[in-house]
Amino acid sequence: MSDSNAMRKIKYNLILLFSSPCFATIHEVMVSSNVFTPANIQIEAGDTVRWINTGGGHNVRAEDNSFRCANGCEANGGDGNPSTNLWVSEVIFRKVGFTSYICEPHVDFGMRGSVTVVEPTSVPVHTLHATTANQFNPRDLTLQVGEIVNMINDGGSHNFVADDNSIICAIGCDGDGTNSTSSNPTGFPWNIYVRFDTPQELPFHCATHPSSTGIIHIIEQNVFSNGFE
Secondary structure, X not given: OOHHHHHHHHHHHHHHHHHOOOOOOEEEEEEEOOEEEOOEEEEXXXXXXXXXXXXXXXXXXXXXXXXXXXXXXXXXXXXXXOXXXXXXXXXXXXXXXXXXXXXXXXXXXXXXXEEEEEOOOOOOEXXXXXXXXXXXXXXXXXXXXXXXXXXXXXXXXXXXXXXOOOOEEOOOEOOOOOOOOOOOOEOOOOEEEEEOOOOEEEEEEEOOEEEEEEEEEEEOOOOOOOOOO
């Protein structure tokens, strides 16, 4: 292979490496034979855990009752009762912490698991504050697809609402699958992580403070600033 062809191949491989989209990480846990596999996992805040029942009458219930899932999660209108269906359920974990969970019919057989949620380090994290002055800071935020925004309520009754209602968050976000999630404005000092995977311009506001507005620009990932000749 000539030097010029070899260089083109290297450049092409680098483009593939650095232009691959970074989407929300999904961690799969298999549910079968009265065990969770893997039983104990560590994930980053903003990641999703997907439980897959491959056989038997099982469910997944957090010991703090923050979620209960089988044929869907109860917080999202599903049925968390133990089921022999080959069900699949997902929960998004947006806060750093530890959650233990069980299968209700088989807990006496040792069917337990846990999720440890740590600070995100695999992608850049941007911070967005809902301030005590009833404004968002910053009001204009640019990030690349797959990156995370750490939303923090500094004080006051706030939430984060995309103008198109695609994302509504406070203690958690709509659709997370957790019973402890509330997207209503609250003075509780919430601190959550939200990953943005779709290129778009996303105007947002706080439901209780109409003047509290902003916009997030989610752009395609850059390959190289100067490109290749």
